[in-house]
Amino acid sequence: MAVSATVAVAGAGLAGLSAAWELSRAGATVVVLDAVRRPGGVVVTERPGGPGGPGGKDGFVVEGGPDGFLAAEPDIQELARDAGIGGRVVDQLTSGSSLWTGRRLEPLAEGQAAALLGIQGVSRSAIDCGFRSFATGMADLVEALIARVGPAIRPAQGVTGVAPATRGWRLSLTGGSTLEAEAVILALPAWIAARLVAAAGVPAARRLDEVIYYPTTAVSLAYRGDQLATSLAGTGFVSAAEWSGVVRACSYSWLKYPGRAPAGHALLRAFVAPVDGDPGAISHTELAAILGLAGSPLWTRVFHWPRGLPRYKPGHAEHVAAVRERLARLPPLAIAGAGFDGAGVSACVRSGRAAARGILDRLGR
Ligand SMILES: Cc1cc2nc3c(=O)[nH]c(=O)nc-3n(C[C@H](O)[C@H](O)[C@H](O)COP(=O)(O)OP(=O)(O)OC[C@H]3O[C@@H](n4cnc5c(N)ncnc54)[C@H](O)[C@@H]3O)c2cc1C
Missing domain, CATH: 3.90.660.20 (Protoporphyrinogen oxidase, mitochondrial; domain 2)
Structure with a gap:
C-alpha cells in the first residue's frame, strides 16, 4: 500500500521509531520529532571504543x-x-x-x-x-531503525501542542514553529501525551497521567x-x-x-x-x-x-481503550508506547507498529 500522506510521529523512543519504520515502509512521508538531541528514548548504549x-x-x-x-x-x-x-x-x-x-x-x-x-x-x-x-x-536496534528512517528524524524539536487543522493536525513545536500533518502518532510518556490529547479534543485523556513512572x-x-x-x-x-x-x-x-x-x-x-x-x-x-x-x-x-519504568493502576487498560475510542472520532491521531500498552521493549515495538498500521488504515490508501 503506497501512502502519500505526511504522518508526524512525536517521540523517537522504541515505540516512535517502530511506528516510523512501519509508516515509511508503507510509503508514507514521515517526520519524527523528539524533544531531545539523542534518539532512542530510554534506550542508551555506550560503547567507549x-x-x-x-x-x-x-x-x-x-x-x-x-x-x-x-x-x-x-x-x-x-x-x-x-x-x-x-x-x-x-x-x-x-x-x-x-x-x-x-x-x-x-x-x-x-x-x-x-x-x-x-x-x-x-x-x-x-x-x-x-x-x-x-x-x-540495545542501541543496535535503535541505530538500525535510524539508518532506515533517516533524515525524517528531527532532534530537539519537541511537540508542545496538537490542534485540528483543515486537513489533519497542526503541531506546535519548541522554538515556536509549526508543522501540519494528515495524521499524528504520539509515542510519548503518558504524562505528556495526556496533556496533548486532552487539548486535541479528548478531555478524558487527562487521566492518562495517573500512570506512575518510578x-x-x-x-x-x-x-x-x-x-x-x-x-x-x-x-x-x-x-x-x-x-x-x-x-x-x-x-x-x-x-x-x-x-x-x-x-x-x-x-x-x-x-x-x-x-x-x-x-x-x-x-x-x-x-x-x-x-x-x-x-x-x-x-x-x-x-x-527521574521517571523510569511506568506502572499502571487498576483500570488502566479500560481507560486507554476508552481514550482510543474517542480518538477514532477525530482525524487520525494515535497514542503508543510504554505509558499505554506495556513497559517492556517488545511491547513498545508492538504498540508503535500497531499504531502505525491503525493510522495507515485510517488514511485508507
Ligand atoms: C533503567 C531502565 C531499564 C529498563 N530495562 C528494561 C529491560 O531490560 N527490558 C525491557 O523490556 N524493558 C526495560 N525497560 C523499559 C523500556 O526500556 C521502556 O519502557 C521503553 O524503551 C520505552 O519506550 P517508549 O518509546 O515508549 O518511550 P521512551 O523511550 O521514553 O521514548 C519517548 C521519547 O519521547 C520524547 N519526548 C518526550 N517529550 C516529548 C515531546 N513533547 N515532543 C517530542 N518528543 C518528546 C523523549 O525524548 C523520548 O525520546 C527499562 C526502562 C528503564 C528506564
Missing part, C-alpha cells in the same frame, strides 16, 4: 536503560529481522539469580526475581524461556577479574525488601550477555534507590561487601531516570 579511549572503558558495552528482552517476546525480534539485524540477536549466557538477604546470597527460583522487582505483566513461562539482547547492546538510578561499575574474591554465577541478585542498603538489584552484565567487557574484566550494573551523594561510590561500597570485591572500581557510570 578505540585504543586509548577515555577512562579505560575500551571494550565495554554499557547499558543505561534496558539491557535485554524476553526471548519469548516475538515483536522486537521480528522488527530486528525486518530491519536487517536479526543476526545480531544474542542469547543470555547464564541463568539463575540470587536473593541478597542482608547476610548472604541465596538462590532464587526462576521468575521470583521478576516478581521481587515488581515487573508487571510477565508470565512465569515467558521468563522460563530466558532473555536476549543485541550483540553490541525513579531509578542505574550504575555500571567495571573491575578487573582479579578483584572478585569468588567466581560469580548466574545473572545477578535482587535485594530482599528488608535490606536497608540502596542497591535494590545487581546484574552481572559481563556474564549475562557476550561481549559486555574485555577479557579478564567484570562489569556489574546496580539499580539503586535515590541516594544523597555519589551513587557510583555508594554502590561500590555495598557491592564490595556483598560480592567480596577488592580495591576500587576501574570506573563507574551513573544514569539517573
Whole structure:
C-alpha cells in the first residue's frame, strides 16, 4: 500500500521509531520529532571504543536503560529481522539469580526475581524461556531503525501542542514553529501525551497521567577479574525488601550477555534507590561487601531516570481503550508506547507498529 500522506510521529523512543519504520515502509512521508538531541528514548548504549579511549572503558558495552528482552517476546525480534539485524540477536549466557538477604546470597527460583522487582505483566513461562539482547547492546536496534528512517528524524524539536487543522493536525513545536500533518502518532510518556490529547479534543485523556513512572538510578561499575574474591554465577541478585542498603538489584552484565567487557574484566550494573551523594561510590561500597570485591572500581557510570519504568493502576487498560475510542472520532491521531500498552521493549515495538498500521488504515490508501 503506497501512502502519500505526511504522518508526524512525536517521540523517537522504541515505540516512535517502530511506528516510523512501519509508516515509511508503507510509503508514507514521515517526520519524527523528539524533544531531545539523542534518539532512542530510554534506550542508551555506550560503547567507549578505540585504543586509548577515555577512562579505560575500551571494550565495554554499557547499558543505561534496558539491557535485554524476553526471548519469548516475538515483536522486537521480528522488527530486528525486518530491519536487517536479526543476526545480531544474542542469547543470555547464564541463568539463575540470587536473593541478597542482608547476610548472604541465596538462590532464587526462576521468575521470583521478576516478581521481587515488581515487573508487571510477565508470565512465569515467558521468563522460563530466558532473555536476549543485541550483540553490541540495545542501541543496535535503535541505530538500525535510524539508518532506515533517516533524515525524517528531527532532534530537539519537541511537540508542545496538537490542534485540528483543515486537513489533519497542526503541531506546535519548541522554538515556536509549526508543522501540519494528515495524521499524528504520539509515542510519548503518558504524562505528556495526556496533556496533548486532552487539548486535541479528548478531555478524558487527562487521566492518562495517573500512570506512575518510578525513579531509578542505574550504575555500571567495571573491575578487573582479579578483584572478585569468588567466581560469580548466574545473572545477578535482587535485594530482599528488608535490606536497608540502596542497591535494590545487581546484574552481572559481563556474564549475562557476550561481549559486555574485555577479557579478564567484570562489569556489574546496580539499580539503586535515590541516594544523597555519589551513587557510583555508594554502590561500590555495598557491592564490595556483598560480592567480596577488592580495591576500587576501574570506573563507574551513573544514569539517573527521574521517571523510569511506568506502572499502571487498576483500570488502566479500560481507560486507554476508552481514550482510543474517542480518538477514532477525530482525524487520525494515535497514542503508543510504554505509558499505554506495556513497559517492556517488545511491547513498545508492538504498540508503535500497531499504531502505525491503525493510522495507515485510517488514511485508507
Ligand atoms: C533503567 C531502565 C531499564 C529498563 N530495562 C528494561 C529491560 O531490560 N527490558 C525491557 O523490556 N524493558 C526495560 N525497560 C523499559 C523500556 O526500556 C521502556 O519502557 C521503553 O524503551 C520505552 O519506550 P517508549 O518509546 O515508549 O518511550 P521512551 O523511550 O521514553 O521514548 C519517548 C521519547 O519521547 C520524547 N519526548 C518526550 N517529550 C516529548 C515531546 N513533547 N515532543 C517530542 N518528543 C518528546 C523523549 O525524548 C523520548 O525520546 C527499562 C526502562 C528503564 C528506564
